[in-house]
Amino acid sequence: MNSWEPNHTRRFSAFLARSLLVVQREHAKIYRQLALSISKLSVLCEVDGEQVRLVSDGLRLHLSESRHSTDVSQDVILRASRKVIRQLLRGELTLERAVWNDAVFLKGELEHVLSFYDGLQLYFAAAVRSPAFPLLLREFMSEPHTRGASLNGHQQERALR
């Protein structure tokens, strides 16, 4: 169980907490690998100014609000916006390009950043195998249209006749 539970579903921290819970429930083995991969690291995630701190004791991940975190107290700092995360999820931007363009800001010692990246890949690997994730993602995206426009009502009606 994550040690921090959200009380506001629209916040990034709430999404992260719920998604980690899904990973833990549906892919316990990957969750353990994830916890191990970032154990001993303190990761500060900042999305649109909202900060959440992620730590692992090697077995479990713990999230906490981090209103006054300073850069020096964190092993890895990740800054991004919801807009950029959505672009990544839609395939409009690669993570590599986002980092190069500073759309995703990553800071930390190389060894720590690599461990964090390994953890991120495990998180993605669990997410794409998880039956509960599509609903979480839809809520996160929470925009009526993705990747350009869908067919409008008239077109869909024609297509279905």
Add this chain to the structure above:
Amino acid sequence: MNAPLLTGAQDALARAIESRDHLRRSPTAYGGTAGYKEWYHFAVRGPELDLLVNFSLVDDLTRRARRGGELARITCLARTEQGWLGDVQDCPVHRVRASGGRVELEFGADRVAFDGKDYHIRAVLRNCPIALDLKLRPEAFPSEANNVDVEDGPCINWTVVPRLVARGTVWIGSRVYELVQCPAYHDHNWGHFRWGRNFAWEWGYALPNDLSDPYNIALVRLTDRGHNTDLMQGLFVWRDGRQVRVFRDQEVSVEHHGLLRPAQPFKIPAVMGLLSPGRVTDVPARYVLRAQGRGEWAEFEFVAHDLAQVIIPNDDDLGVTIINEVFGRMRFRGDIGGQAFDKEGASVCEFLGA
């Protein structure tokens, strides 16, 4: 309008399709082995459009799934002068109707069916501006390959209807494509094979631009995952809608030349790009398959231009399997039964990679 290749043989063709292309269905709900996969795949080549549509139904092996539960998906890729578009769309299982023993599969309003004359395929994607409503009339007898072994897992089964003529409408964004008589291809796979196991395939087809041209081909090569060992290979040649030659195994040799280096491959589902972000592919820039035996020969040369990737999570590890859908130009020539031929045109090949 071109005369159909198989005039007078439509009843026989319909019977062949109904007996070979019907849904086999998962045995899992009745106590059979779990992990079953089955799909119908269609490729249509329009004058300004290439379209791939795949209806798949696989056993749901996720942790909380009930025994016999299934996952239904439509994979759709469209290639126009504006580039690639596509998505993988899930369908809730309560909206799935799959008629074992028939060619009839419905995912809500989306469907594949065969009515004795035409395949009907209809799909509307929710999150991507693609819809299609097509009829495809078979123009060649199907070929079936059962129990094709892969190196370390259950076998793959395959039926191919290698030549059809498509008509109907495709909506992409604000554009409407009215297809009148367009060449198309269809195959059907089923079995208990596991994504990520020690196998890969190379597959392709070639259809004439001119529908009165009597020739078409399909090719398949199954290898280990590292592409080091051939498990089986074959080149299938049809003339006037009937299979006239199958070159197999020892009669076939394959060469890969160079590597295709797309600037940024189009990937679906888009989110899988986070797990497989690379631009590097192991798709050959030029692919040559030569076949020779019993005094007959054929050669298929394919020059790759462009690709899109369908990325699938592996079943037994955290890796992914990449299905590269590769578009290019082909030349197909040879001499079979004393009749020489030499064809050129567009083609699609599929390369399975890690």
